[in-house]
Amino acid sequence: MKARFISLEGSEGAGKTSALAQIKAQLEQWQVPFIVTREPGGEETAEQIRDILLHSDHLAAETELLLMFAARNEHVKKVIRPALQQGTWVISDRFVDASYAYQGFGRGIEIGTIELLETLTVGDTKPDLTLWLDVEPMMGLQRAEQRAAKDRIERESLHFFERIRAGYAYRQNMFPERIKQIDANNSMQTVSEHIATILKQYQHWLES
Numbered sequence: 001m002k003a004r005f006i007s008l009e010g011s012e013g014a015g016k017t018s019a020l021a022q023i024k025a026q027l028e029q030w031q032v033p034f035i036v037t038r039e040p041g042g043e044e045t046a047e048q049i050r051d052i053l054l055h056s057d058h059l060a061a062e063t064e065l066l067l068m069f070a071a072r073n074e075h076v077k078k079v080i081r082p083a084l085q086q087g088t089w090v091i092s093d094r095f096v097d098a099s100y101a102y103q104g105f106g107r108g109i110e111i112g113t114i115e116l117l118e119t120l121t122v123g124d125t126k127p128d129l130t131l132w133l134d135v136e137p138m139m140g141l142q143r144a145e146q147r148a149a150k151d152r153i154e155r156e157s158l159h160f161f162e163r164i165r166a167g168y169a170y171r172q173n174m175f176p177e178r179i180k181q182i183d184a185n186n187s188m189q190t191v192s193e194h195i196a197t198i199l200k201q202y203q204h205w206l207e208s
Helices: 016-030 044-055 061-085 096-106 111-121 137-144 158-174 188-200 203-207
Strands: 005-010 034-038 089-093 129-134 179-183
Touching (some): 005 016, 016 089, 096 111, 096 158, 129 158, 129 188, 179 188
Parallel strands (some): 005 089, 005 129, 129 179
């Protein structure tokens, strides 16, 4: 059986923690080996870069992009690719789609630049399925307000998160077979049920 790569995308307050729990429960039911990881981070050096990305002020947009892909390069080569090659499924809290949304649409960096970095670092190691938790930016930010102190990204403006949402919509329109849109404005239970419904459509993976 081929190991599969599932990524989870969404802006602040989309409910990714609860969604990850639902995905994990499904894979446990399927009795497949898997790991859960995240971006930026997921690997020792990448986690150090994550700290810079989230807590260093005044980063230039291009620096942010390059740091994201530097972390991703370590993540792919030392964690994701080896796991898949060993037959272990991978669930990643965010992956390359996030760079198109956050650094492309959010920061205004040309898509071609991101595509070049994706080719260099990610190559053919791409998700088999991406679940995009689509939340209204205002609702997402209101949910995020209930958390602890905000990081550098979470302190951005509403307009920034509106652009991010547009970026995810752009990616979903480009890859509709891979990226499944989930209305994350709904209750946690409704979102979990939607995720379960989508994953059941991929049960044939267990036979291939």
